[in-house]
Amino acid sequence: MIAFEDVWVSYAEQQVLRGVSFTAPTGQITALVGPSGSGKSTALRLVMGFVAADRGRITVDGEDVTRLDERQWRDVRRKMGMVFQSSALFDSMTVSQNVGFYPHYVEREPWRKVLPQVMDLLAELDMAEAADKLPGELSGGMQRRVALARSLIYRPKILLYDEPTTGLDPHMSAVVTELIAEMNEKYNVTSLVVSHDLPSIHDIATHVVLIHDGLSVTVGTPDQLLHSTDEQVKKFAGIWRDQIRMYASELADSSDSVPE
Amino acid sequence: MAFLFYVSRVLEFIGGVTLLAWRVLKMIVRGRLDANLTIHQMVMLGVNSIPITMLVLGFGGAVFSYVMADEMYQRGAGSLIGGMLLLMLLREIIPLFGGTVLAGKIGATITSEIGTMKISEQIDALKALSTDPDWYLTAPRVLACVLMTPVVNVFAGYAGWYCGYYVAHQTTGMGYTSFTASVQMLVDWGDVVQCLIKSIVFGTAIVLTACYYGFRAQGGAAGVGRAVTSSVVINILLLYVLDLLLTITLRGIKIHI
Numbered sequence: 001m002i003a004f005e006d007v008w009v010s011y012a013e014q015q016v017l018r019g020v021s022f023t024a025p026t027g028q029i030t031a032l033v034g035p036s037g038s039g040k041s042t043a044l045r046l047v048m049g050f051v052a053a054d055r056g057r058i059t060v061d062g063e064d065v066t067r068l069d070e071r072q073w074r075d076v077r078r079k080m081g082m083v084f085q086s087s088a089l090f091d092s093m094t095v096s097q098n099v100g101f102y103p104h105y106v107e108r109e110p111w112r113k114v115l116p117q118v119m120d121l122l123a124e125l126d127m128a129e130a131a132d133k134l135p136g137e138l139s140g141g142m143q144r145r146v147a148l149a150r151s152l153i154y155r156p157k158i159l160l161y162d163e164p165t166t167g168l169d170p171h172m173s174a175v176v177t178e179l180i181a182e183m184n185e186k187y188n189v190t191s192l193v194v195s196h197d198l199p200s201i202h203d204i205a206t207h208v209v210l211i212h213d214g215l216s217v218t219v220g221t222p223d224q225l226l227h228s229t230d231e232q233v234k235k236f237a238g239i240w241r242d243q244i245r246m247y248a249s250e251l252a253d254s255s256d257s258v259p260e
Numbered sequence: 261m262a263f264l265f266y267v268s269r270v271l272e273f274i275g276g277v278t279l280l281a282w283r284v285l286k287m288i289v290r291g292r293l294d295a296n297l298t299i300h301q302m303v304m305l306g307v308n309s310i311p312i313t314m315l316v317l318g319f320g321g322a323v324f325s326y327v328m329a330d331e332m333y334q335r336g337a338g339s340l341i342g343g344m345l346l347l348m349l350l351r352e353i354i355p356l357f358g359g360t361v362l363a364g365k366i367g368a369t370i371t372s373e374i375g376t377m378k379i380s381e382q383i384d385a386l387k388a389l390s391t392d393p394d395w396y397l398t399a400p401r402v403l404a405c406v407l408m409t410p411v412v413n414v415f416a417g418y419a420g421w422y423c424g425y426y427v428a429h430q431t432t433g434m435g436y437t438s439f440t441a442s443v444q445m446l447v448d449w450g451d452v453v454q455c456l457i458k459s460i461v462f463g464t465a466i467v468l469t470a471c472y473y474g475f476r477a478q479g480g481a482a483g484v485g486r487a488v489t490s491s492v493v494i495n496i497l498l499l500y501v502l503d504l505l506l507t508i509t510l511r512g513i514k515i516h517i
Contacts, residue, residue: 050384074390081388088385090377102389105294105396150389 001026002047002158002192007056009042016042018214024207029184029191031205033198034236038211040194044160047192048082049073061157081151085163087143089135095122096131099149121149125179141172145179152183159183161193165200173197177204210236277468284399297400305366305401306408313412314419316361320353321345321420325427333432343442345424350451354417355458356503362409362463363495367470370401371491374474375484398471402464409463410456454510461506462499469495
C-alpha cells in the first residue's frame with residue numbers, strides 16, 4: 001500500500017501539492033487523474049524519492065519514506081518499478097540488455113544466467129524478436145513494453161506508470177492498458193497509474209484519485225467518479241463524459257460510412 | 261552583484277566536484293567497481309584517444325623543435341636541442357597539450373553522454389533500478405582515465421619526440437646521437453615523475469568536471485549543448501590553473517638513477 005498524508009511540495013516558491021492525502025490499496029490499480037500541471041507526476045516522483053516533500057508523510061508498505069537519504073532509497077526502490085512517460089530506456093543498450101540490467105548489474109548475476117530469464121519475459125510480452133534491437137528502432141508501444149519488462153524482471157511489489165499511453169495510437173493504448181491489468185493480476189502488484197487516458201483508466205482502475213490544483217479528492221471507483229456530487233469531480237467528470245460521447249459519436253459515424 | 265554570482269558559481273563547482281571525487285574515491289578504494297564497465301571506458305576514453313593526442317603532440321613537438329633548433333644553433337647551443345625538447349615535453353607539452361586534447365575529446369563526450377541521459381530521464385531510470393549513477397557512470401570513467409591518461413601521454417610523448425627530432429634533423433642536419441646527447445644532462449627521472457603526476461591529476465580533473473556538468477544538464481538539447489560548452493571551457497581553464505599549481509609544487513623533484 002502507498003499512503004500520502006497531508007503532503008506539500010513546492011518548486012521554486014510555486015506550490016505544486018497542497019496537502020495531498022490518498023491511499024493506493026495493495027494489489028489494486030489506482031489511477032491518479034487530473035488536469036495537466038495539477039501535480040500528478042510529482043506525486044509519482046515523490047513515491048520514487050526523486051523529489052522530497054516539504055511537509056507531510058508518505059508511506060510505502062508501512063515504511064515511512066518521507067525523509068530517506070539516497071542510500072536508503074536504493075533499498076526501498078528494490079520493491080518498486082517505474083515505467084516512465086518517455087520509457088527512459090538506455091539507448092546505447094539492446095532490448096535484452098535493458099531488461100537484464102537489474103539482475104546483471106544490481107544482483108550481480110552473470111549474463112549467461114540472466115539471458116534466459118530476459119528471453120522468457122520478453123516472450124511473455126511478445127517482444128522476443130526485438131531482443132537484439134536498440135530502443136531507437138522500436139515503436140512507442142514496444143518501448144513501453146520493454147520498459148515494463150525491465151521493471152517486472154525483479155518482481156517488484158509496486159509498479160508506477162507515468163502516462164503509459166501518451167503518444168500511442170488507440171490500438172497500442174489498448175494493448176498497453178491490457179498489459180497493465182494483466183501484469184497487476186499475474187504478479188499481484190500494487191499499481192499507481194498517472195494518466196490522461198480516461199477511457200483506459202475506466203477499463204482497468206479499481207480506485208481513482210483526482211488531483212486538481214495541488215489538492216486531492218479520493219473518488220473511489222471510475223463509475224463513482226462519473227456520478228460524484230463533488231463540484232471539482234463533477235467538472236472533471238463532465239470533460240470525461242464529453243470525451244466518451246465524442247468518441248462514441250465518431251465511432252457511430254465511421255461505422256455508418258463503412259460499406260456492407 | 262555579478263562578481264558575487266560568479267564567486268558563488270565557482271564555490272558551488274569546487275564543492276560539487278570535491279563531493280563527487282570523494283564518493284568515487286570511496287568506491288574505488290573499496291573495490292566496488294564493475295571491471296567490465298571500467299575496461300569498456302578504458303578503451304572508449306583511453307585507447308580511442310591515442311591517435312588524436314599523438315597527432316596534436318606530434319605537431320607540438322615539431323613546432324617547438326622548429327622554433328628552438330635554429331635559435332639555439334645560432335647561439336652555439338645546438339647540442340642541447342634534444343634535451344630541451346624532452347624536458348619541455350615532460351614538464352609541460354605532454355601533460356598540458358595532451359590534457360587540452362583530452363578535455364575537448366573525452367570531456368565533451370562524457371558531458372554530452374551523461375547530459376543526454378539526464379534530460380531523457382535515463383538517470384532517473386538508473387535510480388529507479390536501485391543503481392547509483394556515480395557507481396555506474398562516474399567511477400568507471402574516473403578510474404579509466406587515471407589508468408589510461410599516462411598511457412595515452414606516453415604514446416603522445418613519443419610522437420612529440422620523434423616529430424621534434426625529424427624537424428631538428430631537417431633544419432640543422434643533426435643526427436639522432438647528437439640530438440639525444442644532452443638528454444642525460446638536462447632530464448632526470450624527476451621530470452618523468454612530474455609528467456606522470458600531472459597526467460593523472462589532469463585526467464582525473466577532466467573526468468570529474470565533465471561528469472559534474474553532465475549531471476547538471478537541463479533544458480533539452482540546448483541545455484546539453486550549454487553543459488558541454490561549460491565542461492570544455494572550464495576544463496581547459498582548470499588545466500592551466502592546476503598546471504601552475506603543480507609546477508610550483510613539484511619543482512625541485514630530482515631523481516637521478
